[in-house]
């Protein structure tokens with residue numbers, strides 16, 4: 001049994017990367033592992049001799065987004081167990097792809113509209129109600145998610161998307177101001193300020209991303225009670241991160257103001273998240289849920305295989321499918337590799 005963990009040792013890993021946790025797991029459990037640089041020539045010839053290949057690739061790395069799937073899917077085609085698998089990530093960082101996928105199983109998502117020409121949007125504009133959410137396909141941390149308040153504003157947005165387009169690079173100003181606002185004390189503030197260079201590095205990488213254009217992707221605005229939930233399902237375990245929205249607006253993701261009251265995780269959330277992961281065959285999935293403050297309904301607003309596993313550990317435990325809680329922190333990277341090793345034994 002041989003495990004490959006993919007990253008380039010000469011590059012600084014993002015603090016939320018899972019590679020170090022995978023290495024720790026392999027060391028603790030005497031598993032034969034090797035760190036392999038995925039950006040080198042003839043990497044396929046090397047990786048083909050492994051049983052399990054793990055790569056926590058990032059949406060903020062231009063080169064990862066360019067070639068990670070090519071490598072992972074080629075290996076999977078040859079019967080090698082990879083994470084993330086095709087099912088976990090063919091739609092990663094593409095909210096349009098995620099939407100089609102979630103629609104195919106009638107998952108509980110907000111009403112969604114996608115237009116591929118300004119004319120079709122114009123013809124259908126009276127069917128929309130405002131405010132409405134417009135999102136670029138890609139990005140994270142709320143950078144590319146906007147509230148649109150009127151037809152006029154939407155038409156302007158649409159004109160832009162069907163002409164010069166919008167840059168999907170994250171904004172330093174928005175990130176910095178969210179970090180400062182959500183720091184409750186000096187210690188948190190200093191800790192967050194120290195991460196700005198890391199953010200700048202991602203920003204530098206992200207700047208290479210294409211301008212987004214040629215579509216308008218809209219979601220019904222779900223009124224919230226001041227928070228959203230990151231729900232994570234790995235195998236038969238589920239855990240969560242509560243995220244308060246930023247002061248004076250509707251967006252939670254990337255704001256950094258977290259909470260862990262498990263009463264907010266309803267059985268409806270537990271059932272729909274497990275059901276979605278089961279139907280779509282996900283090894284590991286992070287779901288963003290917004291609970292409608294008027295109806296109480298739980299809506300999945302986006303999915304993504306990657307997230308901060310350290311923030312998830314702080315929940316201090318996990319739910320099973322019946323909604324029973326266990327006081328044992330859910331270590332996502334450990335859980336993923338453990339489940340894959342188990343599969344390897346069975347097959």
Ligand SMILES: Nc1ncnc2c1ncn2[C@@H]1O[C@H](COP(=O)(O)OP(=O)(O)O)[C@@H](O)[C@H]1O
Nearest residue numbers: 139140141142219220221222251252253301302
């Ligand atoms: N349809 C929606 N209705 C209400 N709030 C939303 C909706 N979609 C997103 N949000 C809010 O905006 C934030 C960012 O949206 P999300 O789609 O998760 O993008 P990102 O990839 O940037 O995390 C979410 O954390 C949530 O608080």
Ligand SMILES: [Mg+2]
Nearest residue numbers: 141253288302
């Ligand atoms: Mg999100």
